[in-house]
Amino acid sequence: MYREQCLTLEEEVCRLKEENDVSKSIFKERTSQMSKRLTTMNSRYEALESKRNLEIEGFKTDVQMLRKRVQELEKQLIRVSLKEKQNPEMYVLKHVKSTAERSKKLMGEVNKVKSRLFSVENNMRRNF
DSSP, rough: OOHHHHHHHHHOOOOHHHHHHHHHHHHHHHHHHHHHHHHHHHHHHHHEEEEEEHHHHHHHHHHHHHHHHHHHHHHHHHHHHHHHHHHHHHHHHHHHHHHHHHHHHHHHHHHHHHHHHHHHHHHHHHHH
């Protein structure tokens, strides 16, 4: 009886050792897989972080360039407005020139309308 108990217990110990070995190997496989996943995720994160930093840097330079451009345009506008204030005769001449151009265009359109009106009147006279 004692021998049988020893044998069964030894068999149980062997079986448990085998299960333990299998569990250890499965655990090692899973941990290695998870560590590989972790390294790939870390590398992806670092790549995304560097990409984000580069994009932020690009946006900052774009904003700086646009600010400089706005400042340049403001300076040009101030220069132009100061020139017009310093020389009001030029401003008046420019205004007169633009008004004359507009009046020429309007006169051309008026003449076109008159010619159409005369042609319609002539057509009506012929028909009656």
